[in-house]
Amino acid sequence: MSSRMSRGGRVAGGADRQGFDPFEENFNMGLAQPLSRSVRLNGFATCLRLEAVYWRILERIAELNQCSVNAVLSYVDREVHLRHGGVRNFSGLIRVVCVVFLLGPQVTR
Structure with a gap:
């Protein structure tokens, strides 16, 4: 504490x-358990390791956008390459995307 x-x-x-x-x-504590999933990002197969809670948040984002988790991840991957030339830590970026989703738009200001 x-x-x-x-x-x-x-x-x-x-x-x-x-x-x-x-x-x-x-x-x-199960939400803190890391889970690896095979994903396809813009046609490339890879493995992404995130804690279970982040997979749950990604499922919620996908549901709200009426698409799959792979589609959400592909969108983030594509946009980060187009806007910033890529990112070294994609898992970290996804965690930040999930936190921003939970906190709402006021966090990005």
């Missing part, structure tokens, strides 16, 4: 502000 957290999930010194302690709410 961080030094800013107190028992009961409240931020220490933060009056009535709610803190976050995932272990008080039956945290599912």
